[in-house]
Amino acid sequence: MLYRTAGQFKTSYKADQALFPVRQDAVLLAIILTFAWVIFPLTASEFAFQTLLIPIMIYALAAMGLNILTGYAGQLSLGTAAFMGVGAYACYKMITLMPWLNPVVAILLSGVFSAGIGVVFGIPSLRIKGFYLAIATLAAQFFLVWLFEKWSWLYNDNASGAIQVPNLEMFGTYIAGPQAASVTEYYVVLFVVSLLTLLCINLTRGTLGRTWKATRDMDIAAELIGINLMKSKLTAFAISSYIVGVAGALYVFMWKGAAEPNVFDIPLSFQVLFIAIIGGLGSILGNFLGAILIVGLPVILNLLPAAIGVQIDSAMVEHLNVMIIGSLIIFFLIVEPHGLAALWRLIREKLIIWPFPH
Amino acid sequence: MLDQPENFVTIDGRTIGGQLMEMKNITLKFGGVTAIKDISFDIREGEIRAIIGPNGAGKSSMLNVISGFYIPQEGEVWYKGTPRPAMKPFEVARLGVARTFQNIALFEGMTVLDNVMTGRLNHMSAGIAAQALWWGRARAEEIENREKVERVIDFLEIQAIRKTPVGRLPYGLKKRVELARALAAEPSLLLLDEPMAGMNVEEKEDMSRFILDVNDEFGTTIALIEHDMGVVMDLSDRVVVMDYGRKIGDGAPDEVRNDQTVIDAYLGVSHD
Known part of the structure; x- marks a missing residue:
């Protein structure tokens, strides 16, 4: 009933192509944005910022980058963590070489480096696809992590071999580093994620998005209707790696505070x-839903036994956690193999016609 | 017809234009197998040209040569009066050659509207930045091309399904959407690979009507492969007949129908 679209008529193509042609979607988004921009920062605890809000945003952004490549352009990649690493190290180098650089600008620029490297490792996609391409991107994963370890210039020859985020100032407040407040970090992350999400939505619904989807669904037909596959695949690698790189920079600068090379190893790619x-x-919304599930669920499961007064030791909680999350992943994939976003799409379609069956 | 230009020809009372494309001594080999052997024919502006022949005659290979998917070992493809250099299929498409496929090759994950919009890609040129911001040229182009696409959707009577994902559509409609995608490109040459395959009589009638209407209203030149002889004879202005990679007949439907070599190729001939 609340989702009824009857009476919302479109009289121009411009209105039909609006970001949210259905009024209820726009209202829903406005509510979510109010929570994200106003209510959470006012009410969230330090713990909520550090274990839920900030990581969910960053993981969602990284997944969005991967989704451009895998979900939209159909090129399977297992090198995500390495490209995140490139973004993080590039940001670190820029900050230390050019301390006058605005940190947010540095974070946004660091994606440019990972985009360049992403294109280089995307070249095999011109000849191979599917699982074979995934193996080729694994090469990036291993090579780059090795490089982060061996090339000491990257971490300014630190004895520890790790990159440490210095205190970074903007407009008189610390926005990153040990002295930065969580709420400031949260706002920086939220700003970058909101900006890139908007750009991604536009890209995926426009010409480039159609080019990518055509490449994904039927590459031969795509080429025969005039799509330059090389350009289509390489732009997908570039834009995907850019976003992933920015996510990597945020991951270290706004959340972890320091990182060793092995942070960017393959488990992060899989996550x-x-x-x-x-x-x-093939969905932008899905990245956020997925990140909420994968990042949020372990936190909630950790808190649950104490909240309901059951005494279990923490090691046991960890084990239960892994088991429950594993089975939930399998459950969700059986119920809806196209992911949580498809589940929401289904619910929404049903809501629009509810309570009638057609 | 007093002012008929010199290069125009009249076949069965219908006037068609000069040469749009000419195949000159095309030979195509796959390893040791010769798929097409020394074939020459032309496609004239505004005509409906059929390529027929028994299974394995090399018709689809011929279409793939025209659309640039295969590059022949010998021979030249002349297009609009100049020899076409070896180029990638997407470059050929940009010259104004659009096609449909024998086994439907739609983008299943996209809606009908998006599928037809991909046909307009070569008419859209906004940069990545404009697209990301959905501003300026990108936005104007989206609306402008949407109008053109809607005209095609109207023409093929698929308005009701424009926002349906293609994967949910029945076969006959998919064929029509594929035609819409090809038409959206406003091609000067439209290639149809078995447009009636797997259709029932009504669907065939619909499709025939659409093909004739496209030819009539937009003046699009059409080259098609089809196995349904009734359809071919009714639709086409001229017919090329192929068998075992050779050309065995070429001419108006009636000439071809009565040609002894063609009859032999289709019905078989006793060798005693």
Whole structure:
């Protein structure tokens, strides 16, 4: 009933192509944005910022980058974590070489480096596809992590071999580093994620998005109707790696505070891939839903026994956690193989006609 | 017809234009197999040209040569009066050659509207930045091309399904959407690979009507492969007949129908 679209007539193509042609979607988004921009920052605790809000945003952004490549352009990649690493190291180098640089600008620029490297590792996609391409991107994963370890210039020859985020100032407040407040970090992350999400939505619904989807669905037909496959695939690699790189920079600068090379090892790649798959490939919303599930659920499960007064030791909680999350992932994939976003789409379609069956 | 230009020809009372495309001595080999052997024919502006022949005659290969998917070992493809250099299929498409496929090749994950919009890609040129911001040229182009696409959707009577994902559509409609995608490109040459395959009589009638209407209203030149002889003879202005990679007949439907070599190729001939 609340979702009834009857009476909302479109009289121009411009109105039909609006970002949210259905009024209820716009209202829903406005509510979510109010929560994200006003209510959460006012009410959230330090713990909520550090374990839920900030990581969910960053993981969603990384998954969105991967989703552009895998979900929209159909190119499977297992090198996400390495490209996140490139973004993080590039940001670190820029900040330390050019301390006058605005940190937010540095974070946005760091994606440019990962985009360049992403294109280089995307070249094999011109000849191979599917699982074989995934193996080729694994090469990026191993090579780049090795490089982060061996090339000491990247971490300014630190004895620890790790990159440490210095205190970064903007407009007189610390926005990153040990002295920064969580709420400031949260706002920086939220700003970058909101901006890139908007750009991604536009890209995926426009010409480039159609080019990518055509490449994904039927590459031969795409080429015969005039799509330059090389350009289509390489732009997908570039834009995907850019977003992933920015996510990597945020991951270290706004959340972890420091990182060793092995942070960017393959488990992180898989975690981002899980978020994209469970959230829904070929969907922007899905990345956020997936990140909420994968990042949020362990936190909630950790808190649950204490909240209901059951005494379990923490090691046991960890084990239960893994088991419950594993089975939930399988459950969700059986119920809706196209991810949480498809589940929401289904619910929405039903809501629009509810309570009638047609 | 007093002012008929010199290069125009009249076949069965219908006037068609000069040469749009000419195949000159095309030979195409796959390893040791010769798929097409020394074939020459032309496609004239505004005509409906059929390519027929028994299974394995090399018709689809011929279409793939025209659309640039295969590059022949010998021979030249002349297009609009100049030889066409070896180019990638997407470049050929940009010259104004659009096609449909024998086994439907739609983008299943996209809606009908988006599928037809992909046909307009070569008419859209906004940069990535404009697209990301959905501003300026990108936005104007989206609306402008949407109007053109809607005209095609109207023409093929698929308005009701424009926002349905293609994967949910029945076969006959998918064929029509594929035609819409090809038409949206405003091609000067439209290639149809078995447009009636797997259709029932009514669907065939619909499709025939659409093909004739496209030719009539937009003046689009059409080259098609089809197995339904009734349809071919009714629709086409001229017919090329192929068998075992060779051309065995070429001419108006009636000439071809009565040609002994063609009859032999289709019905078989006793060798005693």
